[in-house]
Amino acid sequence: MTAPTATALIQALRGGNPLTAIQTAKAAATPQLIPSPKATLAVYDQYYTCIDPDCSGRYIDLHLMDPRKDLPAGSLTLDGDDDLAEVAIQCDTIVVPVIYTKGNSPWHPTDPGYRWSGRIDVAHDQSKQGIQTVACELVGDKTWLDRILTWPNPFLPIFIQEPGEWFGIGPGLTVIATLIREQAFRLQFRLWELVNNITSLHPDFIAWLTETLYGDGAKPMDLMQMLVTPICVISPDVLNDTSAWIEINGRMDSIWKLVNQQVQDNGFDIDATMWVPGDPQPEGLWFPLTVATCVITLRDRSGFTGPWGPFEGLVVDLTQLEGSLLGNALAPLLNPNNEASYLTPDLGEYIAPTIGVDFIPPSVYFNLDVVESGMIDFSVDHHAPLAYQAVIGGQSPKWINDLINATLEWLIDAITIALGVTGVPNSLLDGIFDNVLFAFSVAENYDAKLKGGPYMFAEKFFPSGEGALSIDSLFSQASALWNIRGYPSAKISFIDNQPFAVGREIWRGTLVFYIRRGTLYIDYVELLDIKDSRTERNRVTLQIGDGKSEEGAPTKILRKISGLETYVNIILSGGNLT
Known part of the structure; x- marks a missing residue:
């Protein structure tokens, strides 16, 4: 059936014949439908030579998880007599890569698809009730970041590590990209590798020379290709990097350990996907790829924009600081029209349009109030507040403890002199009255208490290094109030x-809206969960919000301030914080 004209469509919809209306509406909609892209699962050998370009019709089931805050993982189940089962069980000696691709390559210039790439981590060759299968546990290629350490100085041999800490400060995407690039360069250029082995009493010159000249075991390595195999970092434009400013320092920590919290705090996303020959070349490369390479791309998905180019991240942070300490008291000046009012209750973030700190809202809406919305199922989970009051602290400020001890020492000296007694140490009572004055502070959420009613749970305790009368306690109070609040999260399939x-409208870590019972919510896509089996094809489940209370802006800002203090200490100590 050809698509009807607009006049014919209106007449059919208003004509009173339901069957004709349905058929005409379907004919009008069909040309506008985007066909579901084909999904394939390819299996490779340890050199990324393809063994099977598409085994989607052979496996029993496939389950892939692509989280924002954790490393990607998955599972793959094969029949025990499948040829691929013989390949899978070799994972204890060789790398067995798998690549799931939906639609085009993720680097397609006009219509990019989605790709999950990784490898088999554990293969269970098993039999249950006479049915033999090989159940594989998968890990994604982002796991590379957990298996590369942060050497304090990647350009020196291991027995000379000066300065004693790797450290960097600046726009977040640039700092993270620099960290990954330097450590990958160290590994891939094999800088000082022979010297490192000799000084570690592990010399093997023949093996080192063979691996250097024949990196893939088959042909001599090209020097420039060596620098990006197996990892290539797409460098952000330093002059136009408008991401939030961060500080990172580490000493033989994994890269993932150092960057994970920064990703969560600032709305960043790190993508590590395998490029294989035949894919379009990724944008931003210094020279083209020729062999399979894990391409790392960093993106800012926070939605915040500022007024000063590379320094706009600092302005955004200052706006969060104001909102954290003053409770957004300056909102009538900074945000007089109360724009994006959903940001503070849902994400704990603040904007200031008056000075140019704005928010770009997401374009994806899940309207869960509409039955015909296309959702298989959903669950919007409303978590009750923990309490209306938070108690913070545990220790008195050091100056108060010192003042009490000094006073007691003076009293002991005065009494012993007055009595003419000698031999009594004036420090006899030191510490007896520590942590009794201003050791705790309390923060009460009056609005929550008023709304919750008289039977709302009362209080929760949050230990901290400082009690009252300190800047830290102000941040701790604001953070504690955020942590005891009620909050929603959602799971949509x-x-x-x-x-x-x-890969087209939905990505890991992107912000989305969802509507339920007339209320608009916003949160990050914390997890992409894809299931594909012989009975159900490409079922996608999104975890929107991570099912637990997000950290508020006070905690994130305090971490940034602590990071800045650490950076200053590293500089003043000559790079040897330890």
């Missing part, structure tokens, strides 16, 4: 491309 497609 749909068949991919009905109505949204992963």
Whole structure:
């Protein structure tokens, strides 16, 4: 059936014949439908030579998880007599890569698809009730970041590590990219590798020379290709990097350990996906790729924009600081029209349009109030407040303890002199009255208490290093009030491309709206969960919000201030904080 004209469509919809209306509406909508892209799962050998370009019709089931805050993982189940089972069980000696691709390559210039790439981590060759299978546990290629350490100085041999800490400060994406690039350069250029082995009493010159000249075991390595195999970092434009400013320092920590909290605090996303020959070249490369390479791309998905180019991240942070300490008391000046009012209750973030700190809202809406919205199922989980009051502290400020001890020492000296007694140490009572004055502070959420009623749970304790009368306690109070609040999260399932497609409208870590019972919510896509089996194809489940209370802006800002203090200490100590 050809698509009807607009006049014919209106007449059919108003004509009173339901069957004709349905058929005409379907004919009008069909040309506008985007066909569901084909999904494939390819299996490779340890050199990324393809063994099977598409085994989607062979496996029993496939389950892939692509989280924002954790490393990607998954599972794959094969029949025990499948040829691929013989390949899978070799994972204890060789790398067995797998690549799930939906639609085009993720680097397609006009219609990019979605790709999950990784490898088999554990293969269970098993039999249950006479049915033999090989159940594989998968890990994603972002796990590379957990298996590369942060050497304090990646350009020196291991027995000379000066300065004693790797450290960096600046726009977040640039700092993280620099960290990954330097450590990957160290590994891939094999800088000082022979010297490191000799000084570690592990010399093997023949093996080192063979691996250097024949990196893939088959042909001589090209020097420039060596620098990006197996990892290539797409460098952000330093002069136009408008991401939030961060500080990172570490000493033989994994890269993932150092960057994970920064990703969570600032709305960043790190993508580590395998490029294989035949894919379009990623944008931003210094020279083209020729062999399979894990391409790392960093993105800012926070939605915040500021007024001063590379320094706009600092302005955004100052806005969060104001909102954290003053409770957004300056909102009538900074945000007089109360724009994006959902940000503070849902994400704990603040904007200031008056000075140019704005928020770009997401374009994806899940309207859960509409039955025909295409969702298979959903669950919006409302978590009750823990209490209306938070108690913070545990220790008195040091100056108060010192003042009490000094006073007691003076009293002991005065009494012993008056009595003519000798031999009594004036420090006899030191510490007896420590942590009794201003050791605790209390923060009460009056609005929550008023709304919750008289039977709301009363209080929760949050230990901290400082009690009252300190700047830290102000941050701790604001953070504690955020942590005891009530909050929503959601889990939504749909068949991919009905109505949204992963890699086209939905990405890991992106912000989305969802509507339920007339209320608008906003949160990050914390997890992409894809299930594909012989009975259900490409079912996508999104975890929106991570099912637990997000950290508020006070905690994030305090971490930034602590990071700045650490950076200053590293500089003043000549790079040897330890």
